[in-house]
Each structure stands twice: as C-alpha cells, then as structure tokens.
Amino acid sequence: xxxxxxxxxxxxxxxxxxxxxxxxxxxxxxxxxxxxxxxxxxxxxxxxxxxxxxxxxxxxxxxxxxxxxxxxxxxxxxxxxxxxxxxxxxxxxxxxxxxxxxxxxxxxxxxxxxxxxxxxxxxxxxxxxxxxxxxxxxx
Numbered sequence: 001x002x003x004x005x006x007x008x009x010x011x012x013x014x015x016x017x018x019x020x021x022x023x024x025x026x027x028x029x030x031x032x033x034x035x036x037x038x039x040x041x042x043x044x045x046x047x048x049x050x051x052x053x054x055x056x057x058x059x060x061x062x063x064x065x066x067x068x069x070x071x072x073x074x075x076x077x078x079x080x081x082x083x084x085x086x087x088x089x090x091x092x093x094x095x096x097x098x099x100x101x102x103x104x105x106x107x108x109x110x111x112x113x114x115x116x117x118x119x120x121x122x123x124x125x126x127x128x129x130x131x132x133x134x135x136x137x138x139x
Contacts, residue, residue, distance in 0.1 A: 009039065009047025019056045026056065034059060034073060067096055 016023045029035040035055060038046045048056075055076075062072045075092060078084035120130040 008041070009049055010053060012046045012048070015048050015053050015056060018053060019060055021056055021060050029056070029059060032069070034069060034076065065096075066100055071096055 010018075012023055012026055015021075016026060026035065030037050036052060038048045038052060041047055058076075059072055062075065063069075067075070071092065075089065078088050078092075117131055117134055120134070122130075
C-alpha cells in the first residue's frame, strides 16, 4: 500500500499507530462526535489532518489521566470555543482531582473490607466457607 501524503491526509491505521488508539475507538469517537469526522478519499477512506491527529492525542492523554468522555468533551468545548481560559481548565482539572481522591478513598474501604473477609477464612478443607457465606449474606 502506498503512503498517503500529508497533503492528502493520514489513513486511520496511521493515526492509530502514531497515537496508540485502537481503530475501533477512533471510529467510536467520531460517532459520539468527540473527534470531528474526517474528509474522505474518492475511495471512501478516512483522511485525517494534523489537527485531528493532535486532537486524538489530547483525548488519549486525557483518558490516561482518568478523565471521563464527558469531562473531555467539556474540555474540548472550551478549547474549540477559542475563548477558554486557563482558569476554566484549572477548575475542571481540580474537580476531576476531587473525584479521583474520592475513588481512592472508596478503593481503600473496599481493600479493608476484602482484607477482613479474607482474614475470616481458615484456608481449611471444610465445605463451609465464610467468604461464600458472607457473599450470600448468610453470616
């Protein structure tokens, strides 16, 4: 296959390779309109430009930081408006940080509960298992 020039655009496989985002995920982002639909070649192939490549990288890095797609859409809406301020982006980031801290606290509670549950087990060969009984609500 010949390489599509930057003048024509990048094929979906190429932006997938460059960003590490799965092809199906890229298509999904287009369907939910997080990514703008690219122009098409005469043969119907998607042709992405540098701006779309950068946007996909932004989305990927945001997802890696745990931002939800809704939060990413809010960030991109600010960016796309051309009127965003660093303060607005900061506020969204601080809100996300608060959510992350809440999730960490919930995970710590879950860890303690599982640790306590596991400690109830005698590890014996008996058919009565306190973990199963607890999960069934029998104890």
